[in-house]
Amino acid sequence: MTDEDSDTPVAEAQAQEENEMPIMQLCGLVEELSYGNSALKTEVEMFEKYYNKLEPRDLRPPRLSEVILSGAEIAQLRGRGRSKSRLGMERVTGLSVDQxxxxxxxxxxxxxxxxxxxxxNAERDLQHHEAIIEEAEIRWAEVQKAVHDFEKDILKTISKKKGSILATQKVMKYIEDMNRRRDSMKDKLRLKNVSLKVQKKKMLSQLRQKEEVGEALHDVDFQQLKIENALFLEMIEARNQELIQLKLASGNTLQILNAYKSKLHRAMEMSINLDKEFLLRNELLKKIEKETQQVEEKLPNWFAKWLHHFTFQLCEGSSFCTSSPALVIFRFF
Structure with missing residues (x-):
């Protein structure tokens, strides 16, 4: 019994099972297989790109799509494929996950x-096109200006005096002026180009000298640079320590300043309160003196004299005295 005869019942059994499967399962199976085929196709394309980059074109094996086979060879390959389908599926080894x-x-x-x-490349092309557009705009502005000047100076004169010698002379003069301007512009650009070339040579010579000096450095120079670098690092560390100390001193000074500010604020509040109390006492004293004066004016003369004499005697025997007798009596009692 050949391999083809053994594969035929299996294929028929699979076909019967597939015919017996419902349509929904078949659709799901087809969709799943299509996803798997698309993923395998993507992997194959990536592997082909990677393989083509590794090997040159002359040493590559031909693809299946590039091989031209005859009808007999195709039939022979199909027969072999049917007979060795199982063995081929078992022998196929895919790439690992790491690969x-x-x-x-x-x-x-x-x-x-x-x-x-x-x-x-796109940025370079964009800059190139922008430069071309800018140059075209500048050239267009120059052309418009030249046309405007020509119409203003020449065409108006020619339209007024057709066929005159003056119009012809003006046209010739305009053309000569334009040629003279172009010659002067050309000379300026030539001088600028020469100066730029000189600058380029100087920069290239300076660059070459720097490269030569860099190549001329020896190990001794590098050691000297290392020593200087270490010294500078020590100086930087010392300056950092000084800066930290100054920051601490500044913090302490700020604390003391805040304490004195709070004391000054309290003293100012106390001074304001004392000023207010002093004003109130002065107002009260003025009010009392005014009332005393009114009382003295209402008293008779003899009583005022007696009160003044009594006040004088009281002042001699007391430690305080005032010009107002009523106030003295008020204080005495």
Missing amino acids: KLELVQKELEDTKDEIRHMRA
Whole structure:
């Protein structure tokens, strides 16, 4: 019994099972297989790109799509494929996860490089086109200005005096002026170009000298630079310590200043309160003196004299005295 005869009942059994499966399961199976095929197709394309980058074109094996076979060879391959389908499926070994990851990372890096190159080329092309547009705009402005000047100086004169010698002379003069301006502009640009070339030579010579000096440095110079670097680092560390000490002193000074400010604030409040109390006492004293004066004016003369004499005697025997007798009596009692 051949392999084809053994495979035929199996295929028929699978076909019967598939015919017996419901339509929904068949649709799900087809969709799942299509997803798997698309993923495998993507992996194959990535692997082909990676493989093509590794090997040159001359040493690559031909693809299946590039191989041209005859009808007999195709039939022979189909017969062999049927007989060895199971063995072929068992022998197929796919890429491992690490290999797939390596391929994906390589493809990602290549894609990033391509995007970077494309962006750089696009920016360069954009700058080139912007420069061309700017130059065209400047040239267009110059042309418009020249047309306006020509119409203003020449065409109006020619339209008024057709066929006259004056119009012809003006046209010739205008053309000569334009040629003279272009010659002067050309000379200026030539001088500028020469100066730029001289600057370029100077910069190249300076760069060459720097490279020569850099190559002439020896180990002794590097050691000296290391020593100087260490000294400067020590100086920086000392300055940092001094800065920390100054910051601490500044913090203490700020605390003392805040304490004195609070004391000054309290003293100012006390002074304001004392000023208010002093004003109130003065007002009260003025009021009492005014009332005393009114009382003295209402008293008779003899009583005022007696009160004045009594006040004088009281002042001699007392430690206080005042000009108002009523106030003395008030204080005495």
